[in-house]
Amino acid sequence: MRQHGSAWPAGLLAAVALIQHLLAGSQTAFAAEAPAPIPEKLRLLTDFFEEEVASGKLPGAVVLIQQHGRPVYLKTFGVRDIKTGQPITVDTQFALLSMTKPITSFAAMMLVDEGKLSLDDPVAKYVPSFAERPVGVEEVDASGKPTLDFVAARRPPTIRDLLQHTSGIAGDYVTGWVRSVYLEAHLFDGRFDNAEFADRIAKLPLTQQPGTFWRYGHSIDVLGRIIEIVSGETLYHFLKRQLFDPLGMSHTKFVLDTPEERALMAEPLPDDTLLVELEKARRLHPEWESGGSGLVSTLVDYARFAQMLLNGGELDGKRYLSRAAFDNMTTDHVGPGSGVGHDHFYFPGDGFGFGYGFAVRTAAGEMRLAGSIGELKWDSGSGTYFGVNPKLDMIYILMEQVDKERGPIRDSLRKLIYGAFPSDP
Template identity: 35%
Template sequence: MSRVKVSARPEDVGLSSAGMEELGAYLRSEVDAGTIPGAVIVVARKGRVCHAAAIGFHTIATDRPLCLDDGFRIFSMTKPVTAAGLMMLWDEGRWQFDDPVALHLPELDGLQVYDRRNADGSVRVVTAEHQPTMRELVTHTAGFGYALAMPDPNDPIDEAYRHAGVWDADDLPDMMQRIARCPLAYQPGRSWRYSIGMDIQGAIIERLTGTSLSDFLSDRLFAPLGMDDTHFHIAPNQKDKLATLYLRFGNANLTPIHNLLQPDYEAPHARPLGGSGLFSTAGDYTRFAQFLLDGGSHSSVELLSREAIHQIMSDQMPDAIRANSFTAGHQSIGPGVAMGVNGVVFTDPALAGAPVGRGTYQWDGAAGTWFWVDPENDLLCVGMTQVLSPDGPNLQRNTQQIIYRSISA
C-alpha cells in the first residue's frame, strides 16, 4: 500500500509552516460549514512532501475520521492519467496530433455535424469540413458530446447520445459504435465542449495495443510508479477504506449516496473509462503528479519522454478558439488559460488572475478531487474529498491562494 511520507519541513523547501497551518484551517472551516465531509491534502516542493493532512470524516454518520491512505473516486482526474498512457504511444510513434481520430478508430469515420432541429423535431446534419483530429480530441474541441455533463434536457447532442445508448455499452468497442451514430456538436476545431473524448482515447489505446486500458495503465504506469491503490475497480484491500460519497445542493446537508455517475465496480470491468473511471488515493496521485514534474521519469527510469511531458503541459488549443472563454465546473479556459492534453495549462497566469507559475497543469474531479503541478515553482498539490455538488467551494482555487502566499524562496 502506497502511503504519503512527509520528508521535509515546509521551510526546507521554501514554504512556511504558518501557510500550511492556514491551509488546514481553511479545509477545517469547509468541513465545519458542511460543504465537504473531509479532505486529504498533500503538498510537495522540490521533490519532497512537506505537508500531508487528513481533515474531517470518512463517514459522517459514524464520526469515522478520514485517513491519509483512504480511497477516493477520482472521476475526471482519470483524464490526466489517460493522457500519460496515450502519450506513451505517441513516444512510440503510434499516433500524431494531426492524425484523424478515424485513422485509429475507423468506425468514427464520416461523422456529420449538427446543423439545426427541423420543425418536425428531426435533426438536420451537414458534412464535416474535416474529420476530428487527435489534437482536437485531447482538447475537447472535436465536437463530441458527453450526455452526462450537459444538464439541458433539450440539448440535441446529449439527446442523440441517450438515444444511441452510449452509456449502456458493454465495452469500449461497443461504445465507439454507438458514438458513431451521433452527430458532432459543431465543426471540429471551431468551439469547445466538455466531452467523452478521453473515453475515446481509452478505446484508441486498446485498439493500438491489443490490450485493455486497465491492463495497459497498470503495466506501463501504475506498477512502475508504485501506484498500488489505483484501479478501475475497488480493490479488495481498499473496499473498507473507500470514502463515503455525498451529495449536496445549495445549503442542504450532506447526504450519503450511491455513485450517481457510474457503478462502483468491485471487480475488473470490460468498459474502463479513460475519462472518469479510476479509484485512487492521495498518495498514489502524488506519485503521478511528481512523475509529471520530473519530466516523465521515476527512479531514473524514463516512462515518458520529456518532450511528451512538454506536449501534455503545453497549449494544444486550435487557433480559432484560443481567445474565447469556456467553463466546465470549476475549470475555466480563456485568456491566459488553455488546454494541454486532457488538462488545463496556464499560459499567462497574470492574465488569468491565478497565483500559479507559467506552465502549471491542472484538473479536478466531479466529487471534489483536485490537483496541479507547477514546473516553474517545482511544486505540486493533490487534494481529495467525496461530495458531488454543483455549487460547492472551489477548493483548487482557494488552496492555491493559500499555498502561493506561503512561498518564501
C-alpha cells in the same frame, strides 16, 4: 519533522516517511531557488478545511503540498464515510472521475512517442464507426423554432483532437440540442465495455467541426478504447504495465477487488445527490474501464504521477515520455491563433490554455488568479484537484468526494496554497 509548529500526528509520520521514500531523488532543477511556504500561512489552510468539515459541507479530505520532492504540508481531515465514522487516511481510496483523464492522455502519448500511434491518425482508423460522421448544426426556421440540421465534417476527428477536446465529441452537461441528443442516446444503459461505448458515441453527430472548438465530453473515453486496440490489452492492463507498476501506483484501479479495499473508499455526503448518482453509476459498470472518469486512487499514488509530471516525464531514473513529447503535451494548443473557440463551459478557466490532457497556465488572465505561468492542473466532478508548478518545484493534491462545494473549496485551496508562499510566484 514538524508541521505548523506542532508535531506531526503519528499516523501521518508514517505516511510522510512513505512518500519521502517513494520520491527519493525526485528534486528538480528549480529546487535551489524556489521559496518555501511560510508555516503560519499554511495554518490557514488547516483552519479552512477543519471549518468545512465542522460545518458539514465536507465529510473529509486529505491535502498534500510537496516541494523539492518532499512533503511540506500533509494533513487529513474528517471521515471517509459519515455512516461508519472511519477517518480519512492517506491510503483512503477516492473516485478520481475526470482526474482519470490526465493519466489516460499520458498513456496515449507514450504510444505516440513509441511510434505506435500518430497524433494525426483519424479516429476512424481504429474505430471505423466514426467514419464520415456528420456535424450537427442548429438552425432557426421562419417561425423562430430551432431545428437540427447536419452537414459534412470538413475533416475527420483525429487522435490530437481527442487529446485536446476538439473532436466534436461532447457530453450531456451542456445545454440545447447537444444535451438532448446525448440524453436520448441512453449511453449508459445495460452492460458495455470500452468497445461498445466507443461505438455508441460514434452513432451521435459531432457537435462542432473537428479542430475548431474546445468541448469537454467523452473524447478521452474513446481514446481509452484506441489505446486498447493499439496495445492489444485492456486499458487497465496497459496502464498497469506501462505506468502503475513502474511508478508504484499499486492502489490505482478501475475496480476495487477486495472487501478491505472497498472499506477504504471515500463516500460523498448522502445529500450530495449528483455525486452520489455518479458514483453509483460508476460502480454499476465494473466492465467499463472509462479512460475519462473511471479510476480510483489514493493520495500517495497520485503524488507519484504528479511528481513524474513535475520532473518532465521522469521519476527515479526512469523516463516515461521523451522530453520532446512531454513538452508537446504540456504546451497550450487551443489559445490565441489556434483557431479553436470555446464558450462558458471552457473548464481550464481564465488564464489557462490546454495541452493534451492538462490545463496549462499561459497568462495572468482577467481574474489574475494566484499561480505561475507554466503550471499544469486539472480537477474533477468529485472534487479531486491537483497542480504541478515547475517554478516552485511543487505539486499539490486535494483528495475529497464532494460536488456541491467543490467550486468554492477548489478556489479557496488555490488561494491558500499560493498565499502561503512569501511572494507571488
